[in-house]
Amino acid sequence: MGDEAEGEAEEYLFKVVIIGDSAVGKSNLLSRYARNEFNLHSKATIGVEFQTQSMDIDGKEVKAQIWDTAGQERFRAVTSAYYRGAFGALLVYDISRRSTFDNVGRWLQELNTHSDTTVAKMLVGNKCDLDNIREVPVEEGKALAEAEGLFFMETSALDATNVKTAFEIVIKEIYSNVSRKIL
Numbered sequence: 001m002g003d004e005a006e007g008e009a010e011e012y013l014f015k016v017v018i019i020g021d022s023a024v025g026k027s028n029l030l031s032r033y034a035r036n037e038f039n040l041h042s043k044a045t046i047g048v049e050f051q052t053q054s055m056d057i058d059g060k061e062v063k064a065q066i067w068d069t070a071g072q073e074r075f076r077a078v079t080s081a082y083y084r085g086a087f088g089a090l091l092v093y094d095i096s097r098r099s100t101f102d103n104v105g106r107w108l109q110e111l112n113t114h115s116d117t118t119v120a121k122m123l124v125g126n127k128c129d130l131d132n133i134r135e136v137p138v139e140e141g142k143a144l145a146e147a148e149g150l151f152f153m154e155t156s157a158l159d160a161t162n163v164k165t166a167f168e169i170v171i172k173e174i175y176s177n178v179s180r181k182i183l
């Protein structure tokens with residue numbers, strides 16, 4: 001723009017939602033990314049709805065406000081307010097529980113119904129540390145992501161594999177979607 005006050009950097013703030021069946025690891029992905037913490041017996045934390053994380057893209061501070069369902073999905077009660085204004089989404093399943101992969105289509109449909117803008121979406125196969133009891137082959141995850149036009153990554157919130165990368169790919173894609181429209 002050129003007319004910014006001195007010292008005032010350009011800033012962006014985007015909402016990102018994490019969706020998927022109960023116990024696939026949504027809260028732990030968020031706590032691993034935002035606080036580098038993992039909890040073996042985690043319970044949905046009432047009252048904590050989102051965490052804000054910043055990253056630097058092209059010298060600009062890009063903040064993501066990342067929302068966790070806080071257990072709402074157990075009661076099939078993820079509300080439209082949860083999705084409202086989201087520019088990015090992580091659709092999570094558990095590679096050791098096929099039913100959670102089978103439900104991805106339903107989550108995707110719900111996301112598409114409620115979103116009113118271009119949403120950067122990543123399919124996330126979490127718990128890849130549980131390879132010995134895997135029920136969903138990597139190829140199936142990749143194939144679904146390709147068919148639906150989603151990014152894809154297997155992650156482990158437990159050992160931190162790909163967690164940061166997954167969130168950052170989504171945030172970068174949002175930034176690129178938004179800047180393409182503005183410029």
Ligand code: GDP
Pocket residue numbers: 021022023024025026027028029039040041042043044126127128129130155156157158159
């Ligand atoms: P949410 O209901 O989707 O938010 O799932 P949680 O984050 O509460 O995790 C559900 C359970 O899965 C908890 O017992 C976690 O410790 C466990 N969990 C989460 N992520 C991983 C992971 O990457 N690997 C393994 N082995 N367990 C995980």
